[in-house]
Amino acid sequence: MPELPEVETVREGLSRWVTNRRVEAVEVRHPRAIRRHLAGAEHFAAVLAGRTILAACRRGKYLWLPLDSGDAVIGHLGMSGQLLVRPAGTADEIHLRIRFTFDDGGPELRFVDQRTFGGLSVSEGGATLPSEIAHIARDPMDPEFSDAGFVAAVRRRRTEIKRALLDQTLISGVGNIYADEALWRARLHGARPTDALTGPAITRLLGHVRDVLGEALKQGGTSFDALYVNVNGESGYFDRELNVYGREGLPCRHCGALVRREAFMNRSSFSCPRCQPRPRTPAPG
DNA sequence: AGAACTGCCTGACTGC
DNA sequence: TGCAGTCAGGCAGTTC
Structure with missing residues (x-):
């Protein structure tokens, strides 16, 4: 994909x-x-x-x-x-x-x-x-992306953090897979309410988003044949080193707990039940 | 305006 | 073996 x-x-x-x-x-x-x-x-x-x-x-x-x-x-x-x-x-x-x-x-x-x-x-x-x-936000690899602007926009929203990561008007280029990977690295559950996250927490999460995208970009660049401007999405997908996405029932690479899968927006979210506990209070809405 | 929901598509896979 | 159902996913459009 x-x-x-x-x-x-x-x-x-x-x-x-x-x-x-x-x-x-x-x-x-x-x-x-x-x-x-x-x-x-x-x-x-x-x-x-x-x-x-x-x-x-x-x-x-x-x-x-x-x-x-x-x-x-x-x-x-x-x-x-x-x-x-x-x-x-x-x-x-x-x-x-x-x-x-x-x-x-x-x-x-x-x-x-x-x-x-x-x-x-x-x-x-x-x-x-x-x-x-023009409504699509810049991506976090863009030199003109504003970290402070993103943090402020997220904190103004009243939604869950994973929904915010997937909102292309806030930050672009993040899909279901990279959202789960970044949240795992940040040890945040995707249902955490945005307005209850601190600025430093969102900044840390943004750093993980940037790391995940950057690492994937490096890998993507090496697997492409020069004559083709794209390859089979599946081969690229399976080549990635994913820590939680698609790893339901496999041990978390942080703590060994078994990765869980939860329904989310008619698709799936993967997370570690120990590193990423569900928030106690559900997000508003 | 922000947030949530639905439709768009078809091939791979699963279960009966 | 065949068939029906499920899943994958981003985004435009719609509704509240």
């Missing part, structure tokens, strides 16, 4: 392989892979044909490609999306949704997505920062 480290690796790959190339044509194989574009797939393709990609940028888990027209292509990988750079003529992937060809005849850019939770869209005038994703 592509999260911040994977998306950043994809961005680096796109920067290397598609920057300064001129799009010849765009083929949309699956209309659902085009988002927020009422004019339809044909119009989407027409707007992009002949445009040159100037860069590859990222905000949280979103990517965007500024074009020489001043517009931008926005991309989100969702759960299962991949952006692949493949030599022209390579056999189509089963879940190939969108194909970009370039007038230099070089490798194609392909959006491949099994579940089509992800997709591409065009942002008019969005080369600098598409308005569609």
